[in-house]
Amino acid sequence: MIMTRQLRALTMTVAFMLHTSAWAFSVTFISPGRHDEAYWLSATQAMQAAAEQLDIQLEVLYAERDAQQMLKLARQVAQRSHKPDYLLIVNEKLAAPAMLDIADQAGIPSFVSFNGLTDTQLQATGQPRQRLKHWLGSLSPDNTLAGTLTMQEVLDSATRHFPPGTPLHVLMVAGDRATPASVERVAGARQALATHPTAKLTQLVYGEWEHKRAMQQGLWLLQRYPEINVIWAANDEMAFGLEEAIRRNGKQAGRQVLLSAINNSRQAMNERAQGQLTALAAGHFMTGAWSLVMLYDYQHGRDFADEGLMLQPPIFSAMTTQQAQHFIQRFAQDNFRSIHFKQFSRVGNPALQHYAFRFSSLLN
Numbered sequence: 001m002i003m004t005r006q007l008r009a010l011t012m013t014v015a016f017m018l019h020t021s022a023w024a025f026s027v028t029f030i031s032p033g034r035h036d037e038a039y040w041l042s043a044t045q046a047m048q049a050a051a052e053q054l055d056i057q058l059e060v061l062y063a064e065r066d067a068q069q070m071l072k073l074a075r076q077v078a079q080r081s082h083k084p085d086y087l088l089i090v091n092e093k094l095a096a097p098a099m100l101d102i103a104d105q106a107g108i109p110s111f112v113s114f115n116g117l118t119d120t121q122l123q124a125t126g127q128p129r130q131r132l133k134h135w136l137g138s139l140s141p142d143n144t145l146a147g148t149l150t151m152q153e154v155l156d157s158a159t160r161h162f163p164p165g166t167p168l169h170v171l172m173v174a175g176d177r178a179t180p181a182s183v184e185r186v187a188g189a190r191q192a193l194a195t196h197p198t199a200k201l202t203q204l205v206y207g208e209w210e211h212k213r214a215m216q217q218g219l220w221l222l223q224r225y226p227e228i229n230v231i232w233a234a235n236d237e238m239a240f241g242l243e244e245a246i247r248r249n250g251k252q253a254g255r256q257v258l259l260s261a262i263n264n265s266r267q268a269m270n271e272r273a274q275g276q277l278t279a280l281a282a283g284h285f286m287t288g289a290w291s292l293v294m295l296y297d298y299q300h301g302r303d304f305a306d307e308g309l310m311l312q313p314p315i316f317s318a319m320t321t322q323q324a325q326h327f328i329q330r331f332a333q334d335n336f337r338s339i340h341f342k343q344f345s346r347v348g349n350p351a352l353q354h355y356a357f358r359f360s361s362l363l364n
Helices: 002-021 038-054 067-078 096-106 119-125 143-161 180-194 211-224 236-248 266-274 284-299 321-330 359-363
Strands: 025-031 056-062 086-089 110-113 135-139 168-174 199-206 230-233 258-262 279-282
Touching: 025 038, 025 067, 025 284, 038 056, 038 236, 038 284, 056 284, 067 086, 067 096, 086 096, 086 284, 096 110, 096 119, 096 135, 110 284, 135 284, 143 168, 143 180, 143 230, 143 258, 143 279, 168 180, 168 211, 180 199, 199 211, 211 236, 230 236, 236 258, 236 266, 258 266, 266 279, 266 321, 284 359, 321 359
Parallel strands: 025 056, 025 086, 086 110, 110 135, 168 199, 168 230, 230 258, 258 279
Antiparallel strands: none
């Protein structure tokens, strides 16, 4: 009986070792979004597709849009007896420095993705690999570019769509006041707005990235300012809420009021293909997957430091109606397994001299 139990225990140990050795290394990602939120689900699906191809054991923990929960999850990971090889975090609600401190004290190599640290934060934390020795670096999309692309496109379209000389009255609905992605998108949109002499900002409000809040703001503002004929939204969920507000005001998005958005949800792509959305920028959902590619290279001895420790490449692309339709056809149900992630790795593709993290390269 004792021999049988010992044999069973040995078998289970060997099985566990074989299972864990199947993965080259492990990454825990603390997602700031909700578990059922379209954007963060697609981002996670892309990361899972990359992880499978790169032999990475990926764990995703959702903070459900709660900054305190992000910190709690970081502490829980840091207290584990078996820690992940890397911790991937997001600077949502400016929470990254505290999580970096937690990971650094626990000796977990960490990487910041999607939202980089602000200049003010960097004054306190220092650059990666300095005061925080285990902070390896960051990868974030150029959100200023996203704001510029969408505002430029919706204003150019409005100039063509409305009778010559029609004043353009613009409503801007941003995400939040603090998150770098929100601040940068607003800055980019303002830059584009300043180049259109017939366009005037009516009001800037913060929809907190939420459908319902943006809808309520849109209802009130469209009633107060019926002359609004262009709306710029910092993400797709808010754009969908604003569409509802436009309908309730007896108008139609894409006709009386032109609307822009940012993100890659299937609904956003469908509405861009069909014309309800006049402008759309997408691609940043791939940032987490690209971050895994960089960690894969680092793990295999190809440090990304020669490219830079805080990368901010032009990941975003403006989506035409044809590109939106192509995206729907190629990536149905957020299935990104057709992407060959190793071709974007400098270990998996030795001929690659520099990272080419651009959404347009996937569409083409």
